[in-house]
Every structure is written in structure tokens, then in C-alpha cells.
Amino acid sequence: xxxxxxxxxxxxxxxxxxxxxxxxxxxxxxxxxxxxxxxxxxxxxxxxxxxxxxxxxxxxxxxxxxxxxxxxxxxxxxxxxxxxxxxxxxxxxxxxxxxxxxxxxxxxxxxxxxxxxxxxxxxxxxxxxxxxxxxxxxxxxxxxxxxxxxxxxxxx
Numbered sequence: 250x251x252x253x254x255x256x257x258x259x260x261x262x263x264x265x266x267x268x269x270x271x272x273x274x275x276x277x278x279x280x281x282x283x284x285x286x287x288x289x290x291x292x293x294x295x296x297x298x299x300x301x302x303x304x305x306x307x308x309x310x311x312x313x314x315x316x317x318x319x320x321x322x323x324x325x326x327x328x329x330x331x332x333x334x335x336x337x338x339x340x341x342x343x344x345x346x347x348x349x350x351x352x353x354x355x356x357x358x359x360x361x362x363x364x365x366x367x368x369x370x371x372x373x374x375x376x377x378x379x380x381x382x383x384x385x386x387x388x389x390x391x392x393x394x395x396x397x398x399x400x401x402x403x404x405x
Contacts, residue, residue: 253281253309254346255396256323257389260316260363261354263289270386273304278393279402282310285319289354316363323349330364331392333382335371342372344396352392355385 257280262268268284275282292312313319328349329342353359364371374383374391383391 252347253279254400254402255280255344255393256283256326256347256349257281257393258283258285258319258349258351259354259385259389260285260351260359261287261289261357262385263355264385265290267355267385269305271389272308272310274386274390274393275310276304276307278397280393282308283319283323284310284312285316286312286314288312328370329392330359330368330371331373331388332359332364332371333373335364335368335373337369337372338375339372339392339395340375342395344399346400348396350389350392350396352385352389 255278257271257275259268259271259282262284268288268290272282274280311322313322326347326349327345328351329344330351331339332353351359351363353363372392374388376383382388
């Protein structure tokens, strides 16, 4: 298979419907999905498959047991960490082909050890203070399509 334009990583996702929806976005965008264990659901969960509908069979995806394995498999790629604590917004990031977009689990986000908020690799989606956060699937879609827009890679 051709090297994907982007990689989406879900670090310890918990909700199968979100993962299924993100899988659908990845198929539509031509992006590879990575899942880092432990997962909050089984991969044969009917909710996961239902959210992906008939797209799941077209999804390029891989599950890894831990963060170290993921880093080894994606060595040489640039990582971007989505966190509401980041100083830099997603609009300021200059995405490149092969970039890795990392999202944390729904209830806990990314662990502090993965990235510091002031890191040039951390990014956030700007939102009003009244909103605590966005749904994980929505956040991933926003970032994926911003990266594709920058690369002029959005299909018609």
C-alpha cells in the first residue's frame, strides 16, 4: 500500500463510536489510523463497526500494544499532539506529508509525559471558554482536514 499522507493516532481510546467515526474520516481522507492499547472496547464491538458502517473494510489501520512500539514504527515522522492545554492553535501548524496527529482518550486526553503545552509539537483547536472540549471524533476531523487543506490534498 502507498505510504499514507497522514497518520492519526488514538492513544488509549475509550468509546467505540468515536473510534468508528474517526475510522470513517480516515477512509474519506486517505489517512492511516493507529490505535494504542489499552482500548476501552473490543475491536469486534458492534458499535465500532456500526459507526464505521461499510467503510471499515477500506480503512488502513493498525493496533499497537504501547507507545514505544508506535514510536518505533513511525520513527522519522513528525508528531503533533492535540491537547486543550497547548499554546499554539492548529491554524498555526505547518503540516507536512507523513505527519502523525496524536489524540488522547476521551476522558483523560494525552498523558502529561507525552508533550508539554509549550512544546512546538502541541496544538489545540481554538474554542470559547464555555466549552470544556470537543468530541474526539469532531476534533480529529477538524485537524485532519486542516492538514489536508494545507497540503492541497482535499479530494473533490
